[in-house]
Amino acid sequence: MYFLKNYLSKLRVYLNILVDLVKKIKKKCHSSKLQKCNFNLDTNTNQRFxxxxxxxxxxxxxxxxxxxxxxxxxxxxxxxxxxxx
CATH class of the missing domain: 1.10.1220 (Arc Repressor Mutant)
Structure with a gap:
């Protein structure tokens, strides 16, 4: 039971992260220009690294x-x- 509960709580966190990512992408990239839009998926490390x-x-x-x-x-x-x- 603990394993299932732990798994579901982690799944909820991952889904929230995905929903947040989709919102950010939609905000930056308009639907008509979606194919030409660049979006940095890794916001924790800088481009130089x-x-x-x-x-x-x-x-x-x-x-x-x-x-x-x-x-x-x-x-x-x-x-x-x-x-x-």
Whole structure:
């Protein structure tokens, strides 16, 4: 019972966050210009950090070990597919 109650309370929080996000997007982007509207979904980190982090990912010089594992997995998958031919 506790698990279900805890799950439902978290679900309510997530739904409230989504509703708030939709309201913000509608306020910023008019329905006629919705396809051309840019909206920053991550309001907690600044653009400079995001850009540097993204560039590190592209150059495979990431800081986090999980990112390095991701690239190794992608590289292994490419070689595995090549070997299967």
């Amino acid at each position: 995001d850009s540097k982090y993204y560039n590190y990912l592209l150059s495979k010089r990431s800081i986090l070990i999980l990112d390095q594992i991701l690239f190794l997995t992608i590289i292994r998958a490419k070689y595995t597919k090549f070997g299967d031919l």
